[in-house]
Amino acid sequence: MFKYLKHDLPASIVVFFVALPLCLGIALASGAPLFSGLIAGIVGGIVVGSLSGSKIGVSGPAAGLAAIVLTAIGALGGYQNFLLAVVLGGIIQIVFGILKAGIIGYYFPSSVIKGMLTGIGIIIILKQIPHFFGYDPDPEGDFAFFQVDGQNTFSEILETVNNISPGATLIAIIGLSILLLWDKVLSKKGKFFQLVQGPLVAVAVGILFYILTKDSETLAISAEHLVSVPIPEDAASFLGQFSFPNFGAITNPQIWVTAFTIALVASLETLLCVEATDKLDPEKNVTPTNRELLAQGTGNIISGLIGGLPITQVIVRSSANIQSGGKTKMSAIIHGFFLLISVILIPRLLNMIPLSVLAAVLFIVGFKLAKPSLFKQMYALGWKQSVPFFVTVIGIIFTDLLIGIGLGLAVGIIVIMIKSYQNSHFLHIEDKSDGRHKIKMTLAEEVTFFNKGAILKELDSLPRETYLELDVRKTRYLDNDIIEILDDFTFKAKERNIDIKLVSERGIEENPDSFIEFFKLRPKIAQPEKG
Known part of the structure; x- marks a missing residue:
């Protein structure tokens, strides 16, 4: 040390x-x-x-x-x-x-x-x-x-x-000038100016100013x-x-x-x-x-x-x-x-x-x-980084440190939820020669209740006479809320003549009767069978 x-x-x-x-x-x-x-x-x-x-x-x-x-x-x-x-x-x-x-x-x-x-x-x-x-x-x-x-x-x-206060303001300006001169110019001139820091000099000048002006009516x-x-x-x-x-x-x-x-x-x-x-x-x-x-x-x-x-x-x-x-x-x-x-x-x-x-x-x-x-840099990173940043800054200025950080953290969590909503799955849409749509939906590695809205929206927007391929081979965790959504969709799929092909590491199942039963029997949906 x-x-x-x-x-x-x-x-x-x-x-x-x-x-x-x-x-x-x-x-x-x-x-x-x-x-x-x-x-x-x-x-x-x-x-x-x-x-x-x-x-x-x-x-x-x-x-x-x-x-x-x-x-x-x-x-x-x-x-x-x-x-x-x-x-x-x-x-x-x-x-x-x-x-x-x-x-x-x-x-x-x-x-x-x-x-x-x-x-x-x-x-x-x-x-x-x-x-x-x-x-x-x-x-x-x-x-x-x-x-x-x-x-x-x-x-x-x-x-x-x-x-x-004239005296306090004058010595503050002198002190700030010393600090800027030391930081921008003198600190690069030699080891002495690096060893003796600008604040020490500014404080010493401030004490000297106080002693010399304490009897002055204007500058005291x-x-x-x-x-x-x-x-x-x-x-x-x-x-x-x-x-x-x-x-x-x-x-x-x-x-x-x-x-x-x-x-x-x-x-x-x-x-x-x-x-x-x-x-x-x-x-x-x-x-x-x-x-x-x-x-x-x-x-x-x-x-x-x-x-x-x-x-x-x-x-x-x-x-x-x-x-x-x-x-x-x-x-x-x-x-x-x-x-x-x-x-x-x-x-x-x-x-x-x-x-x-x-x-x-x-x-x-x-x-x-x-x-x-830094403001320009954070803005350039996009809204997902800049919004929590600016909310934290404003929160600290207009409340206090912990409340400001709490506000920034809350916004950060909302951003994560939105990002999770957007990244819950990927869609690949391909037209087949017979006029039916072939749509492939690949679920992400982890799918939680945050993703309910996005998945519901995509399932509801599927046109009639669609062939849906649902790929869960990469999925390590599937929330029960999502399983229930998929299970409910099997009834709507029959009414709209939508065929479902479920692809997992354990194999392929065409038009599953119940997603709940399927995942109940296969709790580790993405793990291959041993032996």
Whole structure:
């Protein structure tokens, strides 16, 4: 792992600057102590990063759980009771991993995963526009359309027009210029510019700008536009920021309901992120999903035991890691240590970082996730790929991550059903010399109730005086619904003078009296007889 330290160390610094405001913002949006978000980020980096099989995934507090956390803290009667639910949720996740539930992640269509990445990229950009201009009423990390400050994504942007902060906007533009210059020009000029990442320079310039302009009436950046890390007075007050679960509430059924909800949502979000991260990974590594659930569960147990928020693997930090050249899990682990060391040693320096500069960093992350060329590429693949993609993107923008993915998945299933409907059989129509139609219908390898409509339509459209050859030699599974349709058709066939020739691996049967009896006697319709 240390072989790639020259790549992982610079990437970890970028991930640190992306993670810091998100950890604090998600804690604020969740109605939890600010320090709880930092605990989750530290545990997600060091503990989960060490145990995970993902080389480039980064874990921490997740925006998708903010609404659940906010509701649960009030419903369970306090933060310590909620921490117990986090610990139990981690245990349930470990059970999921032991039961090999990680396979669920492989059942999400590629178009939905790409839509998820693009939707998150767009929502990052939209959510960072107010912070870029120094208007910060909604906390960082609130990615839902309906925000905790009472606004929605677009109304917040409109409000920003009348609340632009000159100083925050100016340093955001300077920071964005540095990032673009570093990414497009300087990074290609030498190893120094690859080792020292643009975000580090932009943040350093932002701190310097804050110090030089803090007495200016026009350009000064107010405290609400800066990072806000809790500052302990001494070691005792630092340790006092940790909270511990109330194990006395373990018999409360609501605790268990919340624990299962956390485990389910956190596991699903993690598995989706794993799929998305593996797609972004230039090395095309494949993350072992069951091991990931075990790592996430362990992380949530430890986070809950010391006062942290629930943890998942998160795409914003993971994509920032990939874009910055991270190669191994050392990047995630080091970023966790950076969070730990910085909140202990330099919290006052961190609190000089303008949020608008970090918004500029996230702009770049968001744009790389939602490149315009991807929309053209997905459209060119046809409606079966593009429709689930666009539905997922729109769903994420106008609802939240999980609902958007759910909508995309539902549309993806409908597309599969339509495709299955269309591909249930093949028809070969041939005119015979005596004027009768000879029609050959070859059933697919698997024919289910999804195909009822297509097969019914074709059978009903057969003209009178037809010779129908039904070939099931390639069919490995024939749903009982289809057998009943064929059986019913034998009566209509006699009325319309349609002759049926049934061809299977077991032989040929002319005008079968009952398809039900035929397939009942031959349950393995496509398997040749032995001996």
